[in-house]
Amino acid sequence: MKASIIIPTYNRADILLLCLTAVSQLNTDPSLFEIIVVDNASTDHTKDVCLHYEKIHPHLSVRYIFESTQGVSYARNSGVIEAQGEIVCLLDDDSPPTPEWLNALLGPFSDPQVGCVGGPSVLDYQGQPVPSWLEGDLKVHLSAYGLPYTKATQVSRWEYYPLSCNMAIRRSLFAKLGYFRTDLDRSGDHALAAGDTEMADRIHSAGWKVLYVPHALVNHLVSPNRLSKDYVYHIGRGLAETHILLTYHRNPLHLLRWFMSDAWYATRMFFLLIAAILKRKPLWFDDYMRFWMAVQRLPVRFIRLFRKKKHTHKAVECFVLQSFPQ
16 A cells, blocks of 8 residues: 555544545545545544544545544554554645645655655635635745745755645654654644644654655645734734744753844744834734744743743643733
8 A cells, every 4th residue: 555644633523524525536546545544532423424424435544533632643653553554644624735746746756765744724704704814824834835846845944844634744754763752743622733844854864755745735724713913813823832942952061042032032022023014014913923033032041941840830821821912
């Protein structure tokens, strides 16, 4: 079997069905891939949807797996362990692929040096009006992803790495490099977000190629609740916490370096924000969110500079990140 398509899901049975329907319409020989749905402790009718889908598509290889530990990385790792394909292809339940998605995603793996491939995630607002303040860079908070390339291109910068809603990895690399970090991704309402990019960076650092393929496209469905500033703040808070986790180190000099870096960045963003407001820049809220996320990290950085033990102030850090004013 060439590929295993892994779809983690949590209490979104109806949206999951849209994704599964799109997978059944792929222009790829069904004998080349399997579909693994990982139910991450859903309480809705997710299992019924999967069993019915399997029944009406007997030509497809479909498996339903239940993962009781909450967290999307736990779900993805369970899917990887169960996968039989040479290539593990990751989808989100709200990211239905286009018909040529799998063909485009698998093609680059003919190069034995390619370890990871990803493609664009195009936002589908499903006919909803988009707020004017959400027309700029804040689309990334909704899982928008795309690079200005028209052919398969190798990437090596953190901000260019693909997202797990549209990502493929050689299955053999998980045994060599480890699985997705479970402390760097969504868990219930906890909006951490870097398990995918950290994995891509690990692959790149080990000497494998990471590619962006523009024709391997998925449509990312945007629900109404995500078109609000409350949701953007929620994701921004998770990104701030993720940044702290990624840059953690016990060395005081390392901690001081990141505190000074965030302080300098926040200062720059403050002046850019003031300039954007004075110039009546339409998308000034982009600048505000950059400033807000940087400032939010500073209290936690400060606490870590002076704490005695690794977990002494963990509760205080969580309180600061969850209660910082909007």
